[in-house]
Amino acid sequence: MSELALEAEKSDAADQLAPLRSRFVLDDVIYLDGNSLGALPANVPDRVADMVRRQWGELRIRSWEESGWWTAPERIGDRIAPLVGAAAGQIVVGDSTSVNVFKALVAAVRMAGEGRTEILVDATTFPTDGYIAESAARLTGRTLRPVTPARVPEELGDRTAAVLLNHVDYRTGRLHDLPSLTSAIHAAGALAVWDLCHSAGALEVGLDEHGVDLAVGCTYKYLNGGPGSPAYLYVRRDLQPRFDSPLPGWNSHTDPFGMSPAYAPAPGVLRGRVGTPDILSMLALEAALDVWDGVSVAAVRAKSLALTDFFLRCVRAYTEPGRVESVTPERHEERGSQVALRCDDAGEVMKRLIARGVVGDFRHPDVLRFGFTPLYVGFGETERAARILAEELA
Numbered sequence: 001m002s003e004l005a006l007e008a009e010k011s012d013a014a015d016q017l018a019p020l021r022s023r024f025v026l027d028d029v030i031y032l033d034g035n036s037l038g039a040l041p042a043n044v045p046d047r048v049a050d051m052v053r054r055q056w057g058e059l060r061i062r063s064w065e066e067s068g069w070w071t072a073p074e075r076i077g078d079r080i081a082p083l084v085g086a087a088a089g090q091i092v093v094g095d096s097t098s099v100n101v102f103k104a105l106v107a108a109v110r111m112a113g114e115g116r117t118e119i120l121v122d123a124t125t126f127p128t129d130g131y132i133a134e135s136a137a138r139l140t141g142r143t144l145r146p147v148t149p150a151r152v153p154e155e156l157g158d159r160t161a162a163v164l165l166n167h168v169d170y171r172t173g174r175l176h177d178l179p180s181l182t183s184a185i186h187a188a189g190a191l192a193v194w195d196l197c198h199s200a201g202a203l204e205v206g207l208d209e210h211g212v213d214l215a216v217g218c219t220y221k222y223l224n225g226g227p228g229s230p231a232y233l234y235v236r237r238d239l240q241p242r243f244d245s246p247l248p249g250w251n252s253h254t255d256p257f258g259m260s261p262a263y264a265p266a267p268g269v270l271r272g273r274v275g276t277p278d279i280l281s282m283l284a285l286e287a288a289l290d291v292w293d294g295v296s297v298a299a300v301r302a303k304s305l306a307l308t309d310f311f312l313r314c315v316r317a318y319t320e321p322g323r324v325e326s327v328t329p330e331r332h333e334e335r336g337s338q339v340a341l342r343c344d345d346a347g348e349v350m351k352r353l354i355a356r357g358v359v360g361d362f363r364h365p366d367v368l369r370f371g372f373t374p375l376y377v378g379f380g381e382t383e384r385a386a387r388i389l390a391e392e393l394a
């Protein structure tokens with residue numbers, strides 16, 4: 001057995017989070033794609049079956065009240081809250097991330113006021129945020145300027161209304177400095193909107209601690225909510241009375257069943273709701289969040305860094321120098337929970353890896369992406385993945 005394989009065995013034996021793997025349905029595949037679609041938590045199938053057979057099949061319409069369907073968006077928001085460092089009453093679940101980016105960004109611009117004529121957007125963003133920001137700018141009559149996150153402090157000014165940033169870059173895995181960027185944005189009198197898709201469930205976010213204004217995120221990656229599970233919207237408590245939704249559907253009305261022709265927003269974060277919640281997906285997510293019972297995000301973060309450090313070491317030990325280049329930052333303060341390796345034939349290499357039971361993904365044009373979900377990925381698998389990768393690169 002190689003030294004690295006022995007080291008992996010020791011690390012797995014000492015890993016306090018290792019037992020959590022049994023909370024998931026997994027097989028022999030080395031699954032390093034939880035940053036795209038998290039694995040299935042073992043309790044979800046029975047909960048979904050109950051929801052369909054009993055809540056829908058037997059209770060039918062009564063379930064809106066009796067099974068807690070109506071209040072699911074805010075109830076599940078409160079389950080996500082501790083994972084992103086938010087007190088209760090500030091997160092509502094529903095719609096896709098894209099839709100929540102729209103709600104958050106337009107609401108931020110409206111809060112910033114008329115004199116603020118510019119929106120800054122992360123130039124390296126996952127595309128959907130850029131597309132939505134462009135439309136939000138057009139609709140609100142603001143100009144949109146793409147800026148790399150590191151340059152945001154220099155580019156801010158008294159014209160800046162809001163800044164939309166990704167906490168972790170989906171391609172490189174770079175973690176941006178949320179506390180200092182948020183404080184620079186505030187010093188310029190603007191609002192900070194963060195996309196947490198690639199950080200929530202993988203590392204500490206500290207929304208309340210750092211005074212973030214608005215945030216959005218998906219739940220199908222590190223929160224394991226399932227394909228297309230609903231996203232969430234965070235609105236800081238003191239901003240909620242000024243949150244003017246660009247999608248004021250009846251679910252966000254203060255008296256939805258009053259059926260009034262005049263809109264009056266519900267108090268609190270409920271005004272972030274839109275229409276009828278997607279209950280099947282929503283309750284699957286609620287069940288999936290049970291895997292977090294008793295789990296500390298700090299412990300998850302520590303293991304995530306240990307896994308990505310170890311993977312990088314194994315890749316360097318096993319792979320011919322120069323064959324791949326890591327585009328993921330070395331410094332822990334700048335690293336999310338994935339490793340991205342660049343090589344010209346990345347698309348072909350990933351196909352061969354998947355055929356050999358190592359599932360990561362390929363991101364255009366030349367990136368091999370490996371996501372590390374500390375709840376179910378171990379050190380032994382990490383070493384094997386690096387070994388198989390080296391064989392396929394040879």
Ligand SMILES: Cc1ncc(COP(=O)(O)O)c(C=O)c1O
Nearest residue numbers: 096097098126128170195197218
């Ligand atoms: C940073 C980021 N934002 C948004 C999305 C997707 O948004 P949606 O949930 O609307 O598909 C993703 C990935 O799909 C993402 O990585």
Ligand SMILES: Nc1c(O)cccc1C(=O)C[C@H](N)C(=O)O
Nearest residue numbers: 035036037126170171197228363
């Ligand atoms: N949301 C996805 C989907 O509906 C299909 C396939 C992949 C995805 C993703 O989540 C992509 C992901 N945001 C990424 O970082 O590449």
